[in-house]
Amino acid sequence: xxxxxxxxxxxxxxxxxxxxxxxxxxxxxxxxxxxxxxxxxxxxxxxxxxxxxxxxxxxxxxxxxxxxxxxxxxxxxxxxxxxxxxxxxxxxxxxxxxxxxxxxxxxxxxxxxxxxxxxxxxxxxxxxxxxxxxxxxxxxxxxxxxxxxxxxxxxxxxxxxxxx
Numbered sequence: 161x162x163x164x165x166x167x168x169x170x171x172x173x174x175x176x177x178x179x180x181x182x183x184x185x186x187x188x189x190x191x192x193x194x195x196x197x198x199x200x201x202x203x204x205x206x207x208x209x210x211x212x213x214x215x216x217x218x219x220x221x222x223x224x225x226x227x228x229x230x231x232x233x234x235x236x237x238x239x240x241x242x243x244x245x246x247x248x249x250x251x252x253x254x255x256x257x258x259x260x261x262x263x264x265x266x267x268x269x270x271x272x273x274x275x276x277x278x279x280x281x282x283x284x285x286x287x288x289x290x291x292x293x294x295x296x297x298x299x300x301x302x303x304x305x306x307x308x309x310x311x312x313x314x315x316x317x318x319x320x321x322x323x324x
Contacts, residue, residue, distance in 0.1 A: 166224040168280030172232045175271060179243035191250045195311055202306075203245035204238050211237050220286040223275075232280075244268065248299060249307050261300035268295040 164170060183196065191199065214220045223233045248264050273288050275281035 166230065166232065166280065168275065168278030169224065169232050171274055171278040172236045172280055175240050175274075176235045179240050179247075183243045183246050186247060186250060189250050190252060190307065190311065191246070196246055196250070198310065199246045199249045199306075200242045204242035207237055207241040214286075219284050221284055222282045224280055236275075240271070241268075244271075245303060248303050249311075252304060252307050254304070257300065257304060261296055264299040265292060265295040 164173075183200070188196075215222065223236065224230045244264065244267065248260065252260055269288070269292055272281070272291055276283060276288050
């Protein structure tokens, strides 16, 4: 197995390392380690499901090598979006919901744009800017709902900001 054999692979490994380190070292606001685990695993599963459909069923984009899933693809799909979702849920504040949605939408767009610019991701029937409304819906509606459903209702007797 060759390491760093694809164009832009260094960018993927940098994203993976930074996102994992950030999740491990971030101050725990809304989540404890159990909440981080739940959010991370749930988000990783969703990402695998939707990215697999996008790549194989609809052929919207290719990562590194079209024929197979490479180790860097697996780490990119499995860790980076799940880390971003976990960071979002951990720091989410209902009073600043619009700001959170806009900042995280912009962050995801920039990271995806970097994948394309560094040559790791090739768009087929997709343009990078198509992700903006998708990211916005995820961060404005889906993850706030997930946070409220999963963590606010699990333990109603805790103080604000002290959830699983």
